[in-house]
Amino acid sequence: MLGQRQGIIVWMHSLKQAKILRRFGNVHYISKRMKYAVLYCNIDDVEKTMEKIQSYSFVKKVEPSFKPFLKIEYENSKPDKAKEYDYKIGL
Secondary structure: OOOOEEEEEEEOOOOOOOOHHHHHEEEEEOOOOOEEOOOOEEHHHHHHHHHHHHHHEHHHEEOOOHHHOOHHHOOOOOOOOHHHHHHHHHO
């Protein structure tokens, strides 16, 4: 069973060694044009994993994803009256 996970963005000089990242977690996406990879691992292991990945020579920068810490419940979810009127007439 999967626990809570967090994403790690790894910026690389070359994508030849991108397969090495599989041992640290689930590789979700690799961008060939911008040369970065997104992988997911357990939230408890993020710091250790980032340090290990940063030690490789093909890695430029490692950044954590802040998605688990963002508030997704909005306080003011009612639209403005003016916008609501525009939606009704089809503008």
